[in-house]
Amino acid sequence: MVDDLRKFLNHLLEKVNGLHCILITDRDGVPVVRSVTEKAPQLALRPNFISTFGMATEQASKLGLGRNKTIISMYSSYQVIQMNKLPLVITFIGSDNCNTGHILSLESQIEPFLKDLGTIVADAP
Amino acid sequence: MQSNREESLLHSCFGSLTSAFMGCCYSICHKETDPQENVVNERTHLLEVPEQQQETPSPTACASTPPRKSDEQTALNRILHETATNVIDVGALGPYSLEAGAYSERVRAYTARAASAALPPPAPPRLLADLPPAVRRQMLAAPPINSTDKELITNAVKKAASAISELRVEHHEDLVVPFRVP
Numbered sequence: 001m002v003d004d005l006r007k008f009l010n011h012l013l014e015k016v017n018g019l020h021c022i023l024i025t026d027r028d029g030v031p032v033v034r035s036v037t038e039k040a041p042q043l044a045l046r047p048n049f050i051s052t053f054g055m056a057t058e059q060a061s062k063l064g065l066g067r068n069k070t071i072i073s074m075y076s077s078y079q080v081i082q083m084n085k086l087p088l089v090i091t092f093i094g095s096d097n098c099n100t101g102h103i104l105s106l107e108s109q110i111e112p113f114l115k116d117l118g119t120i121v122a123d124a125p
Numbered sequence: 126m127q128s129n130r131e132e133s134l135l136h137s138c139f140g141s142l143t144s145a146f147m148g149c150c151y152s153i154c155h156k157e158t159d160p161q162e163n164v165v166n167e168r169t170h171l172l173e174v175p176e177q178q179q180e181t182p183s184p185t186a187c188a189s190t191p192p193r194k195s196d197e198q199t200a201l202n203r204i205l206h207e208t209a210t211n212v213i214d215v216g217a218l219g220p221y222s223l224e225a226g227a228y229s230e231r232v233r234a235y236t237a238r239a240a241s242a243a244l245p246p247p248a249p250p251r252l253l254a255d256l257p258p259a260v261r262r263q264m265l266a267a268p269p270i271n272s273t274d275k276e277l278i279t280n281a282v283k284k285a286a287s288a289i290s291e292l293r294v295e296h297h298e299d300l301v302v303p304f305r306v307p
Contacts (some may be wrong), residue, residue, distance in 0.1 A: 030228060059213050
């Protein structure tokens with residue numbers, strides 16, 4: 001059930017110090033599963049912001065370095081880590097001093113659920 | 126008699142010349158169409174040339190130009206498509222935003238599909254896990270480690286322990302030093 005997955009993501013949020021939210025969305029930023037704390041910036045949760053990753057990862061894959069997997073954006077107050085798991089996109093938003101490597105290590109724990117979640121977004125209207 | 130002999134000689138020479146000449150004409154004009162004769166001789170082509178080009182190239186040139194043009198067009202289109210795929214043009218993409226109606230429709234669709242989907246429950250994280258009884262029995266029934274290996278491990282651990290116990294700090298100078306500020 002998606003509720004179990006949400007509880008699991010909440011547990012991951014508590015494990016990583018400074019992590020504010022974990023979003024699993026489709027390419028256009030429409031959320032499939034989300035786990036958010038009150039510290040997460042609301043503007044960064046909107047589809048306008050998350051959908052920019054789809055274009056960025058597609059263009060980044062043309063740089064001759066292979067397929068783009070992850071983009072890490074560091075801001076003065078936050079850091080945004082987005083992973084290319086098309087048709088899904090995983091977005092982590094944390095504080096600027098959050099442990100980036102710890103966030104990246106969460107990928108292997110979320111990976112087992114992506115196959116089933118991918119079928120939900122497969123036939124998007 | 127002599128004249129008859131000369132005449133017959135002349136006739137035979139002329140005859141042989143005629144047959145040689147006719148043979149040359151025949152070999153030039155006649156085409157070897159027998160496919161079973163693959164004998165290599167002075168008439169064998171050194172390079173394999175397709176028969177269409179050997180016969181009349183000019184009348185067939187006009188008939189083949191339209192297919193060649195379409196092949197060129199296909200190749201050009203393919204090159205154009207590949208270049209468009211590989212070129213990086215961020216400015217051309219422009220701002221993209223999902224309409225509110227489409228967004229809410231998708232949210233509803235995903236929520237409905239997620240509710241009906243049978244997702245496997247996430248495994249709770251743990252360091253030690255119980256083995257199933259069959260695997261447990263198999264592990265316990267396995268033969269113990271070699272006695273030589275056990276001795277090696279024991280000796281190595283004893284040596285390490287004695288080495289660590291011999292570690293000590295040798296005091297040479299005072300740790301607390303007064304600052305002599307004039």
